[in-house]
Amino acid sequence: MATFVLVPGAWLGAWAWEDTARELRERGHTVLATALTGLGERAGQATPETGLDTHVDDIVTFVEEHDLRDVTLVAHSYAAAPATGAAGRLGTRLARVVYVDSAPFAEGMRMLDLMSEAEAEILREQVAAEGDGWRLPMPAIDALGQVGDLDGLTEDRRELMRSRATPQPFRTYEQPLTAPVGPAPEVDRVLIACNEFKALLDAGVPMLAYLGRPPWRRVDLATGHWPMLSAPAELAKALDTAVS
Template sequence: MADFVLVAGARLGAWAWDAVTPHLSRAGHGVHPLTLSGLAEKQGVPAGQQTHVQDIVDVVEGKDLRDVVLVGHSYSGIPVGQAAERIGDRLARVVFVDSAVPGDGEAFTALMPDGGAALKATLAENAGFWPVSPASSFEGHGLTEEQIARIVAGATPHPGATLTEPAKMARSVADLPATYIKCFPEDELDEGLAELIAHGNWRLVELDTGHWPMFSKPRELAEILLDAAL
């Protein structure tokens, strides 16, 4: 059986996986949803990009997990991809859920169309944190009003250093055994991502929903994660 380590995106904590974890547990797998430093119940803990990478490595090594499937959603694909490289033969597969993908020397902000200028300005205006998004920003993602309310209520401001500090990769992320879950399948695949999918180690799976499938389609997301563990 696999050990799933689940890491949600910016502003979210382990709680974001509550509707997904039962499906994985019932299949007999170990399930370890993780809150990164500075978020949710760890709010107030100082954090940079490498703090988040170490958070993930510490869970894997501290619990002596094997056959690990690392799952990163949105922002968390960046620390998850780095941690995948560092846990060695404990890794079975990485799953990027509609997420950013790390490149050596690149920060999350560098992946944005404006080079992260707008986000950096927002961080400067909010004491170095990325504030919680309003409910209106979640419209059009297949979420119910109740689900949106839960996300907004549970979210916490995100520590900005994790977004502006660069990733550190010893080799290309293309070398990792990976599954990429693409939401909004009608949208064209990013050129860089298409190149990664073309690599023999990567698989592409499309999920017809918005950016937060752990809320909008938890059962379907769990089924994809279970397939990735095979």
């Protein structure tokens, strides 16, 4: 059986993993979900200085304080950035990294690098107007569909996101990932690709081509960008398969 550490993406907390965590525990795994500083259950800890380095430290500290070994680190969406940084520091504690609808970040890369300058400027304007100059509120659900695929999110799941989402400290998008970055060569690598990401991979986008070659293993899910909410049982099955 595996030891999972589940890390949520932007605007979300550990609560987002509840259904998937329960399914994994029923399969006999040890499962711990963690919220990152300023988000979800730790929203009250947000400050203008909360950045990507903060979230890397969060993951490393969580694993070390719980004295976890042979960890399967699962990162959804934005969490790929801090999880990649944490993977570079966890050494032999780390057995596997699973990127859920996401991919590793390179040293020096920022979340803002994933979008056009025009898109980044819209976010900066939103932060200035609605987030006191340092917080990024979660967009309206319809607008969120332009960021990620909403397939499978029922109205009650959408309402859950609306009601429990917390603003993202914007420095986490602005700050580049610093060395060391991982994982080490011997760490197992798994990609779980949902609908839109799967389409990009199948289209042969050159910058993603490495994800289709060893040592990477790929599992596809027929659902949208938030599978822990739209298809939690299917995601648990995919994670169970990844460690089997």
